[in-house]
Amino acid sequence: MLHMLLLFHLQLRSFGSTSTEAPYEPVMPERCKYLQSSTEVMFQMCKGKFPLVAYTKFRDTFMKQTDRMALFMPKSLDHILVSLKESQLHYCHSIQVLEVNLYLCFDEFGGKRTVKLRSARMYCFPFHIQLTDDLMHECILERDGVSESELEANTLLTKRGIIHYTFDNDSSVRYILPKRNAIIQMLIALAVLFYF
Incomplete structure (x- = not known):
């Protein structure tokens, strides 16, 4: 009986649920803070599917x-950001970083809006990274049918690489039950089991 309760408790904890607690506010990594102080806008150069080669x-x-x-x-070609997922x-012509999950988004006509992502992660490298070279190559090849x-x-001339993930629409991201909700559900389950 006890092992059934423990198993039931583990199953309760693993179910996804939207938390009523305050949403997670990602912290800008130290290596990325230069983006917040920069007034430079980054322009979208290419977009497409994540290529099998990179995968x-x-x-x-x-x-x-x-x-x-x-x-x-x-x-300036100082850095390159790849926005993944x-x-x-x-859908922005150009962007300016405010926070890991907060951006100014400019359209091609000069219009501006704020984009707030629910769940995002950013990794900044103080050096050029191969991933962005490969992704740009494959993206241009898919879009234009040519490379070189x-x-x-210009991608090869960038000095720093940035990888940004957005998890807003990703089914692989799971929201864990808040501790209080898990305890309440466990108590209800125990009450039901002991009642019968």
């Missing part, structure tokens, strides 16, 4: 082959 080569556990991506670079950022473009050459 196989980098084995990113957050990604699936059907996921979307978009690549952004400022005119379906994101509102993919000026855009691809």
